[in-house]
Amino acid sequence: MFSLSFFEKARFASFFYLRFVFIQMFKGLRMHGKYFFLSVCLLSFTFALNAQAPKELYWEDLVPTDFVVPEAPPPAIDHEGNMTQAQPNAPLVESLDGMLVKIPGFVVPLEGDPDALTEFLLVPYFGACIHVPPPPSNQIVYVRFSEPVPIDNLYDAVWVTGRLSTQGWKGDIASVGYRLSGSAVSAF
Structure with a gap:
């Protein structure tokens, strides 16, 4: 149709x-x-x-097509609650650099107040980087807005629109492969 x-x-x-x-x-x-x-x-x-329409991306689009996930041994048990990130230097899709995109995901707040955020991590599934070990770096997007944007419910998925960059970001929570200069957030 x-x-x-x-x-x-x-x-x-x-x-x-x-x-x-x-x-x-x-x-x-x-x-x-x-x-x-x-x-x-x-x-x-x-x-x-x-007027450029944003390209709709999904999480599999952020992984190079020729990349094969290496077999990894099961993670060691850490009784102190520290979680190690799987593949902190995972390869990126360089052709996405500078592209206006729209991508769905879940919000992990970094900077803002209870009503609105200016910085957050966008992750493919709920609880990533909080309750479970962080996903590979090419499956995390660091999002920054110049003005605070309201996020109604952290449990719900959102669409984030903005300009994507392959310049990474490193924080206490995880290493991130992509940055996004946000322009809009909407419900998924």
């Missing part, structure tokens, strides 16, 4: 709306005004078409 994404629907709707407005306004303008109006409409329509 043929389906359109939100951004494709918006492009079609803006095209038909601009066409209608153009026809209505074109009727009442003089000749030199018509050319000016036409150039302004074409310029604004070009900007609307060039």
Whole structure:
């Protein structure tokens, strides 16, 4: 079945709306005004078409296709509660660097207050980095927002949109392979 994404629907709707407005306004303008109006409409329509839609990524997209997970012995029991991260230097997909993306995941808060966060880790499953050992570094995304964003419930998955970077991050909790400069958060 043929389906359109939100951004494709918006492009079609803006095209038909601009066409209608153009026809209505074109009727009442003089000749030199018509050319000016036409150039302004074409310029604004070009900007609307060039608006970049984020690429929807999933966690398997963050792992190189040729990477084989090495067989690891079972982790040693640590009675002090310390958890060692599996593959802290896992390989990254370098072609994703600088791309505008949208990725789902669970939030592990790092910086903010009870109502809103500015920094958090995005992980593929609930409890990663908190109750269980951290996943490989290419399965953790460090997210930073310039302004605090509300996260309604830490138990629910969210979509995070922003510019992805392959520049890692290292914290007390885990080594991270990807950074994301966040622009939006929404419910999954």
